[in-house]
Structures are given as C-alpha cells and as structure tokens.
Amino acid sequence: MATTQLTTPVPRRAFPLPSLLALATAVFVTALTENLPAGVLPGMSRALGVSESAAGQTVTVYAIGSAVTAIPLTAATAAWSRKRLLLTAMAGFAVANTVTALSANYPLTLAARFLAGVAAGLAWALLAGYARRLVPVESQGRAMAVAMAGVPVALSVGVPVGTFLGRALAWRVPFLAMTALAVAVVGWIAALLPDQPPPGRSPAADHGRPEPDGGVRAALHVPGVAPVLTVTVLFVLAHTILFTYVSPFLDRAGLGGAADSVLLVFGLASLVSVWLTGVHIHRRLRRLTIGGALLVALTAGLLGLWSHSAPLVHLAALLWGLGWGGAPTLLQTAVGDAGGERADAAQAMLVTLWNAAMAGGGVLGGLVLGRLGTGALPWTVLALLLPVLAVTLAARRHGFPATRGRTGSGVAGPQAGV
Incomplete structure (x- = not known):
C-alpha cells in the first residue's frame, strides 16, 4: 500500500530589522566617534592648551588604536561569544567618550582616543559578520546595507550636528551625547x-595547537582574501586623500564657500549608494x-580638469x-565571502589595513599637498584607483567573483560571516 508523506513547509524567517538597526546604530557610534574631533577642533585645542594640528592627532591616534590592536584582540577573544564581545566594544566607546569629554589633559585625551580606536577595531571585526549571520544568504546584502548605513549617516548628519552642538554649547557636549548613545x-x-557563538575552531586548534595569530596567516592563503585586501588598501587610501583635503582643494580653486554643500551632496549620494548596494549586492x-x-x-x-566650475564640482561630489x-x-x-571559515581573521585584517590606509592617506595627501600643490591631489587619487580596477577585474574567480553564494572555503554564506 502506497503511503503519502506530507511535508511541512519551512517558515520564512522575518527580516530582523530591529536587530539590524541596533547594529547600524553601533556603526554610527563607531564612525562618528572617529570623526567628531574634526568638527570641534578649535574648542578642543583651546581647552587642552595645544594647537589645532595637535588636537587633530586625536583622529590619528584613534586610527592607530584600531590598526595595531584589531588582529591581536581578535585572536585573544576568539573564544568569546560575539554578543559579549560587541557589548564590550560599545562599553569601551562609552568610557572613552566620557573621558574625552571630561579631560583637560592632552595626554589623557590621547589615551582615551586610543581606547576608542581599540573599541572600534573590535567592533569593525564583528559588525559585518554579525549582520550576515542574522539572515539567510539571499538577504545578506540587504542586511549589510542596513547595518553599514550608519557610516554615511554619521558623516552626512552626525558630524554636522555634532559640530553645531559644539559651537552652540561646548565642544564637550557632543562627546557626552555620544556616551549616552553608546x-x-x-x-x-x-x-x-x-x-552568536565564537567562530568554528580551526583544525590546528582542534588538535590542541591554537593559532597564536588568530588564523591571520592561514586566512591570507585562502584564495580571494589577498585581492580583496589589496583593493581595500588602495581604495581607502584614494578616498581618504580626497576626503581629508577637500576643503583646501576647494579653497585653492576659489570654491571655499561651497565646501559644506559639496560634502552634503557627497553624504546624500552615499546614502543612495548604500541603498542600491543593499538591493543588488547579492547578485x-x-x-x-x-x-x-x-x-x-x-x-x-572631473576635479582635476574642471575644479573651478561649481556645477561640475558638485557633480563630482x-x-x-x-x-x-557602498564600498x-x-x-x-x-x-567575508572569500575568508569562509577564516572570515574572522580576514575581517580583522581588513580593519587593520583599512585604518592603516586612513592614516596613510592623511600622510600621503599632506606630502602631495605640500610638494605638488592641491592640483595634484585628484591625479594622485586617479593613479591609486587604476590598480584597484585592475585587481578587481583580475579577481574574477576568487575575491570578486561574477556570482555569489559560496565562500572561499566552500561554506555557505551565513555560517561564514563571523
């Protein structure tokens, strides 16, 4: 007698928007904490009794804190649950921003900013993977776009609002507000x-031989990881040069009064880019x-050829x-796709190199500005982007494949995110 098997359809998981918005707010805290000193430098420098240039090093030391600690801390906390680690990072931001707001001592302020950078290194190594693992593979792009929206919102809205509060009230107020938000x-x-549990242990760890570098060297040998990291360094370097020195560039072009509107256009376009990325990234x-x-x-x-034309400069923005x-x-x-089971180590390397490229962009842009003038800045950016395109085009099989769906280790996406 034939039997009929009834199969119960697997319920479709609801898109976890509240959880992803929590991650987006964590990203916002991370990005705004990094950039906030730029909007309150005059008041900060007067209160600390240092020059504006010295006060600006609070941004540099933040990047250094992230760059030098992301990989060691990822290795040291490999056995921690991801939620516990993320809560620790956010608590670190609360402490660092409180000390920054209350400090009247320059070395203490630098130490607080370094701590904030350490918290950022932990957070950046976690946030992308956390968002990916909350959803099935076909929704990962949308989830990442929601979580990463905190970056352009911080730049286009957070920094101007923080600057306004710093001028209208006191430079310490935005940092206290960041403490409350954290x-x-x-x-x-x-x-x-x-x-979310810690990532799967490596075969070496299963045999009692933990990897002291957190699997970084092994991750570098996973096909696709090195090309993505190369593109990251060059792309971030190019963007940082342009973003850091856009104001003096516009000043020399006779468009200094347009800096606010140029950055506003850039910020709004960035939000559109995040949305488009979320819609299309999966395929x-x-x-x-x-x-x-x-x-x-x-x-x-455009900036190199027509820097004196306000309409074309805004088009360029x-x-x-x-x-x-969406970058x-x-x-x-x-x-994360390329790293597979080594995604945590790959993300830690990306955080380290990202922050190193940010610091390097400030240095390289300053050298170009001082020796060749503002007119050379766009061409320096263009020279860095040519190898970005070359490496991306060459990494068709691993790193930037034509289709997604599997990671570099052959593990399906949701399991490889963190």
Missing part, C-alpha cells in the same frame, strides 16, 4: 540581538565594486558619493 546601544543590543557584488571604483575615478578626473557609499559594505562582504 549606553543606549548597549541596552538595545542586550535586549534584541540573538547571541552584482563584482559589478558594483567595479562601478564604484570607476565613479570615484571619474570624480578625480555626487559621483563620488555614489561610488564610495564598506562591498569590501566587508567580499572579504
């Missing part, structure tokens, strides 16, 4: 985010990365935002 995010994460990561690099290269060309806004999502997704 505390709120701690509660939000504790209440809503599901816990078009390679095309989006190539398109983003081409748009930023076109930006550099629009293209710049469209090309760059954090694209690059973190690419390195």
